[in-house]
Amino acid sequence: MAGFVPFIWIAAVASIYVAVWLWCTDVVDAIRNRKADGKLLLILALALVLPIVGAIMPMATYGRMLAAGLLWIGGCLGYRALLVWPRAGWRRAKQRKEDGRQVAMHAVLVTGAFIFIMPFVWLVTTSLKEDEDMLRYPPIWIPQQQVQVTLNxxxxxxxxxxxxxxxxxxxxETPNGWLVQDLATGRRFVASTADFVKVKRPGLKWRNYTDALSFLPPETLHGALYLVNTLLVTALNIVGVLLSSSLVAFSFARLRWPGRDVLFVIMLSTMMLPAAVTLIPVFLIYKSIGWVDTLRPLWFGAFFAAPFNVFLLRQFFLTIPLDLEDAAKIDGCSYLRIYWNVMLPLVKPALAALTIMAFLGAWNNFMGPLIYISSPEKMTLAYALRLFQSAHGSEYGMLMAAATMVMLPVLAVFFFTQRYFIQGITLTGMKG
Structure with missing residues (x-):
């Protein structure tokens, strides 16, 4: 029987999904057609949802979960047999089929979003937990803190x-256990940890964040210099990527000069070279000019256009009508003026996508600081986080708090610029 447990779990989860799909389709159909049975269906759902929630709790068995899903499916099919199919016309049947597709698509999207967001939710909740709750199984998703009482x-x-x-x-705490005091009688005695259970309630342990910052070296102002260095390197990388890539892409797309197409093919072929091939030569160059243990190697290369960025912007420039360029020439604009005032505003989606990718690459850059930086006050956040993990890897609360602080700016940037990022990637895929 134990060998069939994984398959029963899969069947149980599948039954829950099918039940939710059927129920959502029925609810959408009932509400759209303004049927009284829609309200009845919602009321009945309350009685069904509670057993389902109870069935998927960690203490429940897969058998209860499977039975709840099959019961829910039977209820939805019974509703359709009694109230829907006898009076459903072909138009309503077609609409119900379309509703089923939409519900199924949204169910897949919600499931995917849930799977991808769970690691981050676990990261944040773990950073706010007590040390003893971090490795508990089943895991505690809502952080809890022990209730405090005041004595003397x-x-x-x-x-x-x-x-x-x-x-x-x-x-x-004593060598033989805990010295405790009975609040009712005032008697004090020693008890082992098995003799009592801590009283806890939902609460956040923000001390993990302050402890993580306090353990950072004082010469870095407890991590402030890490942030300043990262912001400086990231800003210069973004400026370098946008400026150099757009200039090179504009010359390949709009200017005519001998050997342009051949040089473009050669540039694209360099994309096949792995970064490890140029690692040692570039390091020797920076060492010969005295840039090792400085921030310059982390942003200087961004001012030399990368092939992928040039290719992306070139495809955008090629889609801009030549009439706009000709009109600007008639008005007396030079090529530099055309590039700055005419072309760049028309490729904002691609520039936004490059900005976000450059930001992510510079913010999470670990290999660059590892190779070129040795002084603590010149490190970036990604490198500092790795060193923090080596020193405090067993202190999960502080480690998760540090990782959360490093990750939050990236999430904030993507959250506020996701429209431009998705638009740029979508349009990039459409350009020939």
């Missing part, structure tokens, strides 16, 4: 005795 002007953790349920305060 000092706060102690609250717990309950397993034997009689009395509330006690954890005074201090």
């Amino acid at each position: 002007g000092q706060e102690y953790g609250l717990a309950k005795l397993v034997s009689n349920g009395h509330e006690v305060a954890q005074i201090e």
Whole structure:
């Protein structure tokens, strides 16, 4: 029987999905057609959702989950047999089929979003948990903190005795266990950790964040220099990528000069060279000019256009009508003026996509600081996070707090610019 457990779990999850799909389709159909049975369906759903939620709790078995899903499917099919199919015309049947497709598509999208967002949710919640709750199974998704009680002007953790349920305060830890005080009788005695259960309630442990910052070297102003260095390198990378790539792409797309197409093919062929091939030569160049252990190697290369960025912008420039360029020439504009005032505003989606990709690449750059930087005050966040992991890898609360602080700016940038990013990527895929 144990060998069939994974297949039963798959069947249970599939039954829940099918049940939700059928139910959502019925609800959409009932509400669209303004049928009274739509309200009845919503009321009945409340009675069905509670058992489903109870079935998928960690303590439930796969059998309960499978039974709940099959019961829900049977209820939806019974509703259709009694109230929908007897009076459904061909128009309504066609509409219901389309509703089913839409619901199925949204179910897949919601499931995918849930799968991708869960690691980040786990990261944030773990950074706000107590140390003893981080490795518990089943995991605790809502952070909890021990309730505090005040005795003689000092706060102690609250717990309950397993034997009689009395509330006690954890005074201090001793070699033989915990010294606790019974809040009802005032008696103090030593109890082992198995004799009492901590009283907890939902709460966030923000101290993990302050502890993570306090462990950073003082010469870096407890991480402030890491942030300044990263922001500086990121800003210069963005400026270098946009300026150099757009200039080179404009010359390949709009200017006519001998050997243009041959040089463009040669440039594209360099994309096949892995970065490891140029790693040592570039390092020797920077070392010969005295740039090792400075921030210059981390942003200087961005001012030399990358082949992929040039190719992306060139495809956009080629789609701009020549009439706009001719009109600008008639008005007396030079090529530089045409590039700056006419062409660049028309390729904003591509520039936005390049900006986000350059930001992500510079913000998460680990190999560059690892090779060129040795002074702590010149490190960036990605390199500092790796060193923090090496020093405090077993302190999961602080480690997750540090990772969250490094990741939040990236998420904020993508959240506020996702429209431009998606538009740029979509249009890039459409250009020939």
